[in-house]
Amino acid sequence: MKLYRFTLRAAALATTLALAACAGSTMMDRGAYVADTRYHAQSVDSRIRFLVMHYTELDEADSLKVLTTEAVSAHYLVPDNPRIENGKPVVWQLVPESQRAWHAGASEWQGTTELNAASIGIENVNLGPRDTASGRVWQQWPPAQVDAIIRLSKDIVARYGIPPTRVVGHSDIAPQRKTDPGPLFPWKQLYDAGVGAWPDDATVQADLAGRAPDAPAEVQALQFKLARYGYDVATDGVLDERTRRVISAFQMHFRPSDYSGTPDAQTDAIAQALLDKYMSAQPGEAGSTR
Structure with a gap:
């Protein structure tokens, strides 16, 4: 009887191993259940964005x-x-x-x-x-x-x-x-080094279109550009303290020589150059990696 039970256990083990071999490494034993991972969905992306x-x-x-x-x-x-x-x-x-x-x-x-x-x-x-x-x-x-x-x-x-x-x-x-x-x-x-975004100088100069860098920029137009790029900013044309903080954050990132929050022509041109470079193909989207 003992030999018979041992033979049954050996046969069961052999069957399990054979099934695992047939399935490759798709069978994942997670304790309370077994997950079969041989099929993979196509509609997925990373949580990290x-x-x-x-x-x-x-x-x-x-x-x-x-x-x-x-x-x-x-x-x-x-x-x-x-x-x-x-x-x-x-x-x-x-x-x-x-x-x-x-x-x-x-x-x-x-x-x-x-x-x-x-x-x-x-x-x-x-x-x-x-x-x-x-x-x-x-x-x-x-x-x-x-x-x-x-x-x-x-x-x-x-x-x-x-x-x-x-x-x-x-x-x-x-x-x-x-x-x-x-x-x-x-x-x-x-x-x-290949990490992050930066405007092309030539495009910035072209977008300035002869304006002096410190010339005033139209507030609502700049708000729309910053919002499209990604910032949480109103688009009402009002230069309040919240909008100034957003402009300052943008300048600190892309024009750190002056981050006063003043909506000037150079800031406007930098914002447009970034949109031209990264978002022209798919307006409103993040653009593709380079």
Whole structure:
């Protein structure tokens, strides 16, 4: 009898193995049930559709403490002086990419709200602005840190297919509340490395059409351009404080030499150049990656 039971168990095991072999690796035993994964739907995309940049306003030790013990988090923290292992900079990963991090808060970009659910957040160790007797001073971004940010961002953008216009700063998605990553953040260096958007100088000059860069721009026209690019901004032609904050956030990203929030011709031309470059084929959409 014992031999008979052993033979039955062996036969059952052989049958199970044979079925698994026939199905390849599609049968996933998840404890309470088995999932057959041999068929794959075509109508899918990634949950991750945006990459959001921040600064911490704290040093590395305090940044780690806050991001791991308080009600705020990010997927990655890039030190201002990353240590090197095997010739590569080391960054802190604090939240798995498959999980939501609490880094964006109340936010909106290109019609998507609450970007925590659809983004990767990168916090960067940087003290941000300091008000001094001679005015506001922003901390510089060390080359080693910029290199680490570029390496990390390129990997994320490539893996998730994030379009250039969806690589943004916290100030872009929450301009009424935030100024990070600030006017010195190396957006142009990221663009040159293949991450994010940037206007072509020749197109900006063409869009200026002979206007002086500091000439006044028509407020409603600029509002429409910024809204189409992705900002949460009214399109009523009123230059109120909320609109100024949006314009300032845009300037901080693409024209950091002057981010006063004044609607001037150069700002208008930069906005149009970005639309021409990234959204001309499909108006209102994010454009394709380059």
